[in-house]
Amino acid sequence: MEVTPEGTPSPSQAFQGLKVLDFCWVAIGPMTTRYFSDFGATVVRVESVHRPDVLRQATPYGQGMPGINRSAYYANYNSGKLSLSLNMMESRGRELAVQLATWADVITENYTPGVMERWGLGYEDIQSLNPSVVMFSASMQGRGGPFSSHPGFGPVLTALSGHTHMTGWPDRAPTSPYGAYTDFLLPQLAIAAITAALDYRRRTGIGQHLDMSQLEGSLGFMATALIDFAANGRIQNRTGNLHPIFAPHSAYRCKGIDRWCAIACRNEEEWRQLCHVLTRQNLATDPRFYNMELRKRNEMALDVEISSCTQHMDASDLMHLCQSAGIPAGVVQNCEDLFADPQLTFREHYVFQNHPEIGRHAYDGHAFTLPESPPNYRPAPLLGEHTMQICRDILGMSEADVLKLTDDGVLS
Structure with missing residues (x-):
């Protein structure tokens, strides 16, 4: 304007x-x-x-x-x-x-x-x-x-x-x-x-x-952390991109210099859809990642597998593919992206x-x-x-x- x-x-x-x-x-x-x-x-x-x-x-x-x-x-x-x-x-x-x-x-x-x-x-x-x-x-x-x-x-x-x-x-x-x-x-x-x-x-x-x-x-x-301490006496700490329940839940490297896409899977359907988007359907049946509990337990290995796929994909394309499949995802935008963002422009x-x-x-x-x-x-x-x-x-x-x-x- x-x-x-x-x-x-x-x-x-x-x-x-x-x-x-x-x-x-x-x-x-x-x-x-x-x-x-x-x-x-x-x-x-x-x-x-x-x-x-x-x-x-x-x-x-x-x-x-x-x-x-x-x-x-x-x-x-x-x-x-x-x-x-x-x-x-x-x-x-x-x-x-x-x-x-x-x-x-x-x-x-x-x-x-x-x-x-x-x-x-x-x-x-x-x-x-x-x-x-x-x-x-x-x-x-x-x-x-x-x-x-x-x-x-x-x-x-x-x-x-x-x-x-x-x-x-x-x-x-x-x-x-x-x-x-x-x-x-x-x-x-x-x-x-x-x-x-x-x-x-x-x-x-x-x-x-x-x-x-x-x-x-x-x-x-800081409400969640404060309530956790008040109710349970637990002091929450730094967790990087991890979520206490969901996996995968991180920002994954994509094609290009410093390009990333944040992806979160909250249930089994979203996980199966992500495997399809990544053309790695075998991950859905991998015994390490078969359910949420196992994916959390093997989260480091999970992120390595996902990153091996996403690093060859355009961040914006990956975001749209995930969103079309019902998976929460978003490009990690820099300032150049924000000035070109079609929603902000509109x-x-x-x-x-x-x-x-x-x-x-x-x-x-x-x-x-x-x-x-x-x-x-x-x-x-x-x-x-x-x-x-x-x-x-x-x-x-x-x-x-x-x-x-x-x-x-x-x-x-």
Whole structure:
């Protein structure tokens, strides 16, 4: 889907008219507030050249050239927001932030607990000025308790939440899942909670402070292992691609460089069908693999036999053959595959926009459609791009005052 710099105006959007003051940074926070900007809200993103979002310095860069405004990683999570460059180390900067807090319907932040309070922007401070405000705070382990002030990024939280313990092979060290894994899990929970608070405010006029522990939010994705320990005292460990019941259950090498197909057989019929797809009907009657129990017992030998067949097959062809036979299977897709994926193409998942420094590049579209409230996709802002506009139109400042504060290092 191609989008112009101005986006595609929508006559009706879910968050139209909503005002969001966004202090979030890195992944979980900006991913959450992007729902607001894409669906009609005015989102003022607060940063500073003295402490820009770390994602602005994260690869990939447009055309491979580093720059504070050239990170496609940052751009993907901040589309359509207004960027205010505000030095929060300056008292006058904090005063302007308080003024914006009285304007906002929603304030979002994911700093270590205590930062907003030190700036005079804690919930109690702002509620006295803006009683109906909804504040959303996300932190590693939530507010209160012995580890409330524990700082860190996604890979640290992935370890704390048990995901790293469960990822990898039983005879090797734990492996962290891709990227800031827990950050990618939680924005959907966050936007649902904020939306619920806004609905409550709409009905009652009462705001509230939402305190999200990213650790606690991540534990829902460890449910099976946690329940097993609670019920049976058993600590699950790394198992690679193995399943506790099903066999075969793995990713099998296919023809080509680093090409694989994941296959799972849940019953005897699927196993017989797989033997047919592989043209190895003899495996169905092999005494080592005659039933599920025997296949689990001889799983290493089973995988060797299957791989000896799949390594000569195209991964996509193998997937379609398996699926046609009723066998769960999927190509292990890389990024090139994902951009060529016919289903994602049909649903126009990737949104292509022209950014003033990055150039034309892809943004993730949303995973759902709202026919009555379509998103308005726009490029991510340059650092401080809208500082003059925000100060003039929202704070009512004169151009001379804005330039003076810029020269003084407050708006920088």
